Amino acid sequence: MSLVSDAALIEGLKAGGSQRQIFERDLYKAYFYLIQHGTKKYGITAEDAASAYSDAIISIIQQVLSARFEGRSTLKSYAYQIFSNKCVDLLRKETTNKRKADHGMSIDSLVMELPDGARNVVQQLIAKEQRTSLMLRLQEIGEKCKQVLLFFEDGYSDKEIAGIMEYNSAEVVKTSRLRCLDKLKKLMTGSSI
Structure with a gap:
């Protein structure tokens, strides 16, 4: 049971400086007793319960400082609810991690679990790395193959490519393009991407 009232704790947290540290x-x-409660109720280790409790307290402090804690409940009830949610999150994470270990996951699945901002950055990095790798592999397949594939990517038809590159017919371009794509695929699958 708290010896300091909720109002005093909230004001002390908002005070800042060394005063705030005392109230934190x-x-x-x-x-603190919630740690023992978490180990019994959720069957988690004392270390995990302590970690969940620390996360809950940090979350409460942040919510008090940002005025998201509106005081519709006591700090005790608020702390209990946040702590319980943190414990459930730990259990879910543990269950999910076991499942991932059993089944393995693709990079795309892992990227989708990231927060939006981080996901966008990681996706951009992956795309840049893939583009760099693709450009390197295009150099390896030869100049003619590279030109055919780049023209095709730019939206030129086989017939147009035949005219530009002086092939006998669109069918010859198509056959060459498919061979070049096959060579490129083999090179790409052999790469680290």
């Missing part, structure tokens, strides 16, 4: 410590001590 008081808040941490106030509901």
Whole structure:
């Protein structure tokens, strides 16, 4: 049970400086018993429960400072709910990680689990790396193959490519293009991407 009132804790957290540190410590001590409760109720280790409790306290402090804690419940109830959610998150993560270990995951699946901002950055990096690898492989398949594939990627038809590159017919371009694509695929699958 907290010796300091909710109002005093909230004001102390908002005060800042060394005063805030004292109230952060008081808040941490106030509901410390939740760690033992978490180990019993959720069957998690004391270390995991302590980690969930620390995360819950940090979350409470952030929500008090950003005025997202509106005081519609006591800090005790609020702490209990956040702590419970953190424990459930741990259990879900553990279950998900076991499943991933059993089945393995593709890079795309892992990227989709990232937050939006991080996901976009990682996807851009992967795309850049793939493009760089593709350009290197295009150099390896020869100049004529490279030109045929680049013209095709730019939207030229086989007939147009035949005219530009002086092939006998669109069918010859198509056959050459398919061979070049096959060579490129073999090179790409042999690469680290």
